[in-house]
Every structure is written in structure tokens, then in C-alpha cells.
Amino acid sequence: MILPYSGAAKGRDQMIDAAIASFRALNPYAAGPMEQFEVLPIVPLTLGNIDVSFTNSSLWMVIGVGLIIAFFFAATSKRALIPGRLQSAAEILHEFVANLVRDTIGHDGKKFFPYVFTLFIFILVANYIGLIPSIPGSAHQFHVFTTTSHIIVTFALALLTIAIVVVYGFAKNGLKFLRLFAPSGLPLWLMPILVPIEVISFLSRPISLGVRLFANMLAGHIILKLFAMFVIMLLGAPAAFKALSIFPFLGSVAIFFLELLVAALQAYVFAILTCIYLSDAAHAADH
Amino acid sequence: MLTSIALFAAETAEAAEKAGLPQLNATSWPSQLFWLALTFGVLYFLMSTYFLPRIGAALEERRDRIADDLDKAAEGRRLAEETEAAYNRSLGEARARANVIAAETRDEVGAEIAGLQKEAEARLAEKSDAAEARISAMRASAATKVRDAATDTTRAIVEALIKESPVDAVVSAAVAKATGKV
Numbered sequence: 038m039i040l041p042y043s044g045a046a047k048g049r050d051q052m053i054d055a056a057i058a059s060f061r062a063l064n065p066y067a068a069g070p071m072e073q074f075e076v077l078p079i080v081p082l083t084l085g086n087i088d089v090s091f092t093n094s095s096l097w098m099v100i101g102v103g104l105i106i107a108f109f110f111a112a113t114s115k116r117a118l119i120p121g122r123l124q125s126a127a128e129i130l131h132e133f134v135a136n137l138v139r140d141t142i143g144h145d146g147k148k149f150f151p152y153v154f155t156l157f158i159f160i161l162v163a164n165y166i167g168l169i170p171s172i173p174g175s176a177h178q179f180h181v182f183t184t185t186s187h188i189i190v191t192f193a194l195a196l197l198t199i200a201i202v203v204v205y206g207f208a209k210n211g212l213k214f215l216r217l218f219a220p221s222g223l224p225l226w227l228m229p230i231l232v233p234i235e236v237i238s239f240l241s242r243p244i245s246l247g248v249r250l251f252a253n254m255l256a257g258h259i260i261l262k263l264f265a266m267f268v269i270m271l272l273g274a275p276a277a278f279k280a281l282s283i284f285p286f287l288g289s290v291a292i293f294f295l296e297l298l299v300a301a302l303q304a305y306v307f308a309i310l311t312c313i314y315l316s317d318a319a320h321a322a323d324h
Numbered sequence: 325m326l327t328s329i330a331l332f333a334a335e336t337a338e339a340a341e342k343a344g345l346p347q348l349n350a351t352s353w354p355s356q357l358f359w360l361a362l363t364f365g366v367l368y369f370l371m372s373t374y375f376l377p378r379i380g381a382a383l384e385e386r387r388d389r390i391a392d393d394l395d396k397a398a399e400g401r402r403l404a405e406e407t408e409a410a411y412n413r414s415l416g417e418a419r420a421r422a423n424v425i426a427a428e429t430r431d432e433v434g435a436e437i438a439g440l441q442k443e444a445e446a447r448l449a450e451k452s453d454a455a456e457a458r459i460s461a462m463r464a465s466a467a468t469k470v471r472d473a474a475t476d477t478t479r480a481i482v483e484a485l486i487k488e489s490p491v492d493a494v495v496s497a498a499v500a501k502a503t504g505k506v
Binding site for chain 2: 092124194255
């Protein structure tokens with residue numbers, strides 16, 4: 038187990054260490070709120086001189102994608118005229134994303150449908166996997182890991198979306214794509230003010246898109262962990278306080294339900310913003 | 325105790341901050357990006373080339389089938405309506421024909437009845453005429469017989485009174501005078 042606090046050793050830090058030590062004595066699997074985000078190698082790998090080790094993050098990406106593939110494989114194996122439960126679920130997902138793409142992008146959206154669908158299902162499953170409790174006693178690198186709680190992952194997905202927007206925008210509209218930054222019907226004297234604003238807002242899109250998902254996952258998991266820590270601390274306190282542990286416990290249950298909502302909502306938000314940005318690229322020349 | 329718990333929480337958060345977000349530890353980034361690209365790429369490939377077309381095809385097939393069935397239902401309905409119209413038409417025709425036949429039959433029967441009635445009336449008239457003739461004949465013969473009897477009686481009375489046989493013509497005249505014209 039990796040102990041992120043082991044370096045601290047003076048005064049107040051000692052007190053913290055002591056608290057954590059007593060905390061660990063109560064529950065050997067209890068950890069600080071940040072340990073759940075640590076990336077730990079399982080199988081060390083290098084590609085050239087780049088470290089591409091198979092980590093716990095990779096493990097849960099593979100599990101997530103594996104679950105998605107298994108689900109769709111089972112759901113589409115029969116292709117019945119009257120769908121079964123699995124096929125219905127797959128069809129509802131298909132229709133949901135197809136409607137989203139059609140309503141936001143319009144006719145041009147068809148070619149982006151597989152991308153938006155993959156993005157949506159990938160994020161949705163990653164978010165939900167993160168809410169599954171770990172097996173007690175399992176090694177740290179096999180704890181359940183939320184791949185979307187890492188900014189590099191969400192930012193990469195956001196950057197991929199924006200890259201598609203830019204490439205498709207120029208390919209479809211040519212230089213007219215730049216009209217995105219200069220809406221028509223605007224008085225000329227406003228241009229020097231508005232164009233930089235539009236440029237900045239465009240450039241901030243990948244950041245806001247990536248940070249939104251990352252921050253939601255990070256905050257939700259930290260809060261869950263903190264509530265759980267309070268439960269354990271109160272249980273370790275004198276008898277009078279043991280009963281109080283019900284409150285953080287109920288709190289963690291409530292937060293868990295909230296997180297169930299947030300997990301789906303953030304996947305949806307990511308998908309719909311991707312659609313809106315792609316729609317801008319598709320219709321830039323009409324601005 | 326509660327304040328110490330709050331303190332502990334604050335300290336823990338602070339310690340976490342000091343340790344830094346594992347997310348900002350750039351050494352794990354290449355690996356995360358590599359595996360993201362791999363898993364996301366595989367998922368995208370399978371989705372775009374296999375799963376989504378299959379689901380789309382199944383949905384399309386069902387939509388076509390439903391449209392087909394609706395068309396068939398509309399066709400069936402149209403046929404049913406046509407049949408009903410034809411049935412109503414033939415029902416009307418039959419009713420009209422029945423009315424015509426009834427009227428014709430009524431007229432025929434009426435005529436027949438009238439003929440029979442006339443015949444019967446004629447026969448009755450004939451019979452009553454014959455009866456009347458017989459009655460008047462009988463009445464005439466009865467009158468003649470009465471007159472003859474009167475004549476005979478008159479003659480007998482006259483013979484008895486005057487012992488003289490009167491001439492028939494005179495007696496007859498006297499009888500006729502007495503009885504009035506017959």
C-alpha cells in the first residue's frame with residue numbers, strides 16, 4: 038500500500054499521522070480521500086522509452102469497455118423483430134443518442150453518431166463503475182477506480198472532440214469556418230471586442246468540457262470518502278459518539294444516490310456539448 | 325470530541341492537499357493516454373462497424389414491418405368498406421324489387437277478386453231474375469185460378485138464384501167488374 042502521508046513528520050503533521058494511524062488500526066483498508074485516485078502499475082510496460090504500464094486505470098478502462106462490448110454483443114446477437122430485454126435496452130440507448138445527435142446537429146450529424154455514442158457510453162460506464170465499492174481486503178491496485186476522475190483522460194476526450202470540430206469545420210466550410218468568431222449582422226466597431234471574446238470562448242471549450250467531468254467525479258468521490266471516514270472515526274470514538282455515526286452513514290447513502298444521478302448527467306452533458314460544438318462546425322458558414 | 329473530529333477532517337484535507345492530487349502527477353499520463361486511446365479506439369471501431377449498424381438495421385426493419393402492417397390494415401379496411409357498400413347497394417336493390425313484386429301481386433290478386441266478384445254477382449242476378457219470373461208466373465196462374473173459381477162460383481150462385489145458366493162472357497165480365505182489373 039502506498040501511504041501518501043508518510044512523509045509528513047512534524048508537529049501538527051505528527052498529529053495527523055497519529056490520527057490516520059489510529060484510523061487504520063480501526064479499519065486496515067481505510068485510506069485518505071486521495072488514495073482512491075492513485076494510479077498504480079500492475080504490469081510494467083514500456084513503448085520505446087515511454088512508460089505505458091498496465092495500471093489500475095488501464096484495468097478499469099479495459100473492464101468498462103469489456104462490459105460494454107459484452108452487453109452489446111448479447112443485446113445484438115439475436116436481432117429479433119420483437120426485442121428482448123437486453124435488445125430493448127440497447128435500442129433505447131441507440132434511439133436516445135440518435136435523437137440527441139439529430140436534434141442538435143441535424144442532418145449532418147449522422148456521421149458523428151458512432152463517435153457521440155461511443156463517447157457517451159464510455160463515460161457513462163466509467164462513471165458508474167467508479168460507484169461500485171471495492172472488494173474489502175483486495176490489494177490497492179485492484180480497488181475500483183474511476184477512470185474519468187483523472188483530468189488527463191477527460192481532457193484528452195475533450196481535446197479529441199474539439200480536434201474533430203476544428204478539422205471538420207475547416208473541411209466542410211473552408212475559411213468560412215472562421216465566421217464562427219465573427220457573427221454576421223454585427224456592427225463593425227464591435228468586432229475588435231467580440232472576436233477576441235469568441236476566440237477565447239472557443240479555446241476554453243476543451244478545458245471546460247474536460248474539467249467539468251473530472252471535477253464532478255473528483256468531488257463526488259472525495260465527499261463519499263469523507264463521509265465514510267467520519268463513520269469509521271465515530272465508531273472508534275467513545276460509546277456516546279458511536280450512535281452519531283448513523284448521520285455520516287445516511288449522508289454517504291444520500292451522496293451515493295446523488296452520485297448515481299451525477300454519473301449519468303455528466304455523461305449526458307459531455308455528449309450534448311460535443312453535439313453542440315459539432316453543430317457549430319457543421320453550420321459555421323451560415324452564421 | 326466533535327471539534328477534534330472537525331479538526332481531524334480539516335487536517336486530513338490539508339494533508340491530502342499537501343500530498344497533491346494524484347491526477348496532477350504527470351508520470352502516469354502517458355500510460356493513461358495510451359490505454360484510453362486503445363480502449364476507446366477499440367470501442368469506437370466495434371460500435372461504428374458492428375454494433376450500431378446492427379441495432380440500426382433491427383430498428384429499421386421493425387419500422388418497415390410496422391409501416392407494412394399499417395398499409396395492409398388500411399388496405400383491409402378499404403376492402404371491408406367496399407364490401408359493405410356493395411352489400412348495402414344490393415340490399416337496396418333487393419328491397420326495391422321486393423316492393424315491385426309485392427305491388428304487382430297486389431294488383432293481380434285485386435283484379436282476380438274483382439273478376440270473381442263480378443261473376444258471382446252476375447250469377448246471383450240471373451238466379452234472382454229466374455225466381456222473380458217464376459214468382460210472377462205463379463202469381464198470374466193463381467189469379468187466373470181465383471178468377472176461374474170466382475166465375476164458377478158466380479155462375480153457380482146465379483144458377484141457384486135464377487135457375488138460368490148465364491153466358492160465360494157475361495159472367496166473366498161481371499167478375500172482372502167486381503174484382504177490378506187483374
